[in-house]
Amino acid sequence: MISGRLLSLSPYKTETTPARIKLSSNELSIEFPEEVKKRIAQEVSKIPFNRYPDPSASLLKEAIAQRLGIDEKNILLGNGSDELIYYLSIAVGEFDRGIFYPVPTFSMYGISAQVIGRERVEVSLEEDFDIDLPNSLRAIEERSPALAYFAYPNNPTGNCFSEHKIRKIREKGLFIVIDEAYYNYSGKTFIEEALQREDTVVLRTLSKIGMAGLRVGFMVAKEEIIRELNKIRLPFNITYPSQVIARLMLTEFYDLIEEEIKKVIRERERLYREMSSMEGIRVYPSSANFILFKSLSMPASLLHKKLVEKGVLIRDFSYLVPQCLRVSIGKKEENDAFLEALYKCMI
Numbered sequence: 001m002i003s004g005r006l007l008s009l010s011p012y013k014t015e016t017t018p019a020r021i022k023l024s025s026n027e028l029s030i031e032f033p034e035e036v037k038k039r040i041a042q043e044v045s046k047i048p049f050n051r052y053p054d055p056s057a058s059l060l061k062e063a064i065a066q067r068l069g070i071d072e073k074n075i076l077l078g079n080g081s082d083e084l085i086y087y088l089s090i091a092v093g094e095f096d097r098g099i100f101y102p103v104p105t106f107s108m109y110g111i112s113a114q115v116i117g118r119e120r121v122e123v124s125l126e127e128d129f130d131i132d133l134p135n136s137l138r139a140i141e142e143r144s145p146a147l148a149y150f151a152y153p154n155n156p157t158g159n160c161f162s163e164h165k166i167r168k169i170r171e172k173g174l175f176i177v178i179d180e181a182y183y184n185y186s187g188k189t190f191i192e193e194a195l196q197r198e199d200t201v202v203l204r205t206l207s208k209i210g211m212a213g214l215r216v217g218f219m220v221a222k223e224e225i226i227r228e229l230n231k232i233r234l235p236f237n238i239t240y241p242s243q244v245i246a247r248l249m250l251t252e253f254y255d256l257i258e259e260e261i262k263k264v265i266r267e268r269e270r271l272y273r274e275m276s277s278m279e280g281i282r283v284y285p286s287s288a289n290f291i292l293f294k295s296l297s298m299p300a301s302l303l304h305k306k307l308v309e310k311g312v313l314i315r316d317f318s319y320l321v322p323q324c325l326r327v328s329i330g331k332k333e334e335n336d337a338f339l340e341a342l343y344k345c346m347i
């Protein structure tokens with residue numbers, strides 16, 4: 001018998017509609033050169049995949065630690081940061097204490113809580129998408145959650161919450177998870193605090209910097225916390241090819257990725273400017289690799305459909321944020337195609 005907890009659960013939603021231009025999943029739009037692909041093929045062909053991979057993925061962990069300038073002991077790898085969200089929801093606090101997160105936000109916080117039957121303490125963000133501190137503190141006082149998630153920058157709104165508000169919530173005794181999936185586009189981090197404090201961890205991922213298909217996420221925390229969470233990590237959670245390819249990309253080809261990240265940030269500013277001058281939409285500022293905007297002249301679902309008809313796929317987020325859609329920042333040509341399609345939908 002399937003647990004009643006699952007009956008009210010909706011599966012993780014994503015966009016799978018085929019389209020010429022895909023700007024729906026916040027991936028990095030990058031075509032790696034042939035030279036890179038050949039080098040990868042070379043290394044992948046050496047993998048003895050009849051064997052299990054290194055259970056602790058130590059070579060990949062070493063590459064990540066070096067990039068961050070931290071110790072490997074402070075890193076836990078996950079099959080995407082999604083897996084680490086599950087681990088944290090299972091490991092932090094007792095199940096009779098809830099999980100706090102401001103909404104709208106990334107859906108996995110709520111899904112992971114629901115799966116294990118923990119109370120979801122959701123508090124709506126303010127108009128400008130920052131944390132509503134008085135209401136958050138009230139909810140925490142009344143419902144006493146043990147764990148809090150903050151997507152920083154937040155998905156789908158694109159902003160970084162005020163740091164002092166996050167810290168105020170932590171002062172109430174909650175264990176806080178700062179999900180920095182979009183760190184490379186914001187440059188803002190809580191890593192120093194995660195390395196020093198027992199009540200703060202940071203999540204990062206390779207998904208938004210060109211390696212979504214490899215499914216590699218990681219947590220940065222004090223060694224004691226990593227050691228405890230490692231007890232519930234599924235054995236061999238990072239596949240052999242992912243370990244090999246991610247390490248190669250981080251050690252030999254990271255300059256290519258960095259260059260693309262810079263371009264995305266420039267494109268984000270351009271897109272923001274261009275969209276701000278369009279009638280029929282309201283654009284929200286972003287510190288991530290996507291932009292949220294509101295459709296003012298037609299239902300968001302209709303605008304989404306019209307864009308798909310023009311070959312451009314973005315995400316309709318109106319089920320979470322009224323009338324809003326989210327477009328990922330792609331290559332210049334893709335962004336131009338989006339802008340042109342959007343413009344045509346508006347006239």
Ligand code: PMP
Nearest residue numbers: 080081082151155181205207217
């Ligand atoms: N956190 C946030 C805020 C995200 O937006 C996403 C991806 N949509 C994730 C985590 C999950 O990333 P991963 O691919 O590493 O599982």
